[in-house]
Amino acid sequence: MTLDRPLRADAARNRRALLEAAAAEFAERGLDASVADIAHRAGIGKGTVFRHFPSKDDLIAAIVHDRVEGLAALAVSLLDADDPGLALLEFMDAAAGHQQQLDLSFLRDAAGVNERLDGARSELFTAIIALVDRAKAAGAVRQDVAGMDVILLMCAPNHVVSFVPDADPDLWRRYLGIIFDGLRPEGAHPLAHPSPAV
Template sequence: MSEQRGRNAPATVTGGLRADAVRSRELLLRAAREVLATEGTEASVADIALRAGLGKGTVFRHFATKDELIATIVGDVLDTLLAKGAELVDATDPAAALHEFMADAIELQANDRAFCEVVAGTSQQHPRVRAVVDRLHDLVEALTERARSHGAIRDDITGTDIALLLSGVYQTAAPLAATEPELWRRYLALALDGLQPRAARPLPYPAPQPQRS
């Protein structure tokens, strides 16, 4: 009788999910990160399922829509970037902190196509993504304000300027990314030089308004 009960016992449950479901979800998330990073938000669910070794039906049992899956993957990447940026807000060198955050954000764009598309505004309709992108803008503003208040950058630079530069630096180097994957670092250095307060001349156009999703 005890052997029969063992055979009929339910599968182990972890965090509300069966152990096999947990494993399927882990495989799915890992595959989705890889496929979305290389193919962007237009990647098909079929390709993600194939990379994970799962059926499409399994994908939709975990995520009702493709947008839900993308929001989870990109949202996690953004959360990691935000956590690191939050630590930099209190750094002793505001200029170095802003530089480090900009480098991290641009490197993510260079290595993760889905992230790049989201921060560029081409794919951020999901509520979770919109909320995290808004937090990203707030963080950039905080880092910029601190650098500005310490005289590390010119006093007419705003967080919106910096947010746009993050995309601009990446896009400048993008055409040669296949053969020069680190080229963006050259243009980031040029942009940082342009932010310096020394011998700054008035800018010919006012700062843009903060962008909210």
């Protein structure tokens, strides 16, 4: 099944339950999670899994695609916000929060995932760059910050916290605050190196 084919309401519910169950199962067990366990967790038959996704790689790609597409939709929705600085912070908060709740970043290295993400990733990156440009135009973000800087910083709060044993679940918010303060123009010093290309 293609990722963008319209689904009946019941099929869409099954697909959503399946993606949520698979995401949780992969987060707990890694890529060795079985389709049988995923189906059981979702409360559907194993055959239903394979009707939606012919292989485990297809399922993994759908999970990652779903997360990227959701973040892209959020970023696009924030482009009309009255306060561009708060809109960028809201997006970064949501991106870090979603990762903290269910870290699926390791799935991006699974076979066949990256080539299926080109369209969704491009939409996400375009929207993030637009959020950054609006925040810069409003004076909320320093002028030498590029969209790619924010793209690279999105996962940083959770990456930092991953090195702290038994970290408080909300510790990532401290580092997001430090990162966002670093994006502000107040007290900014020249950066030592240019931003990488998109």
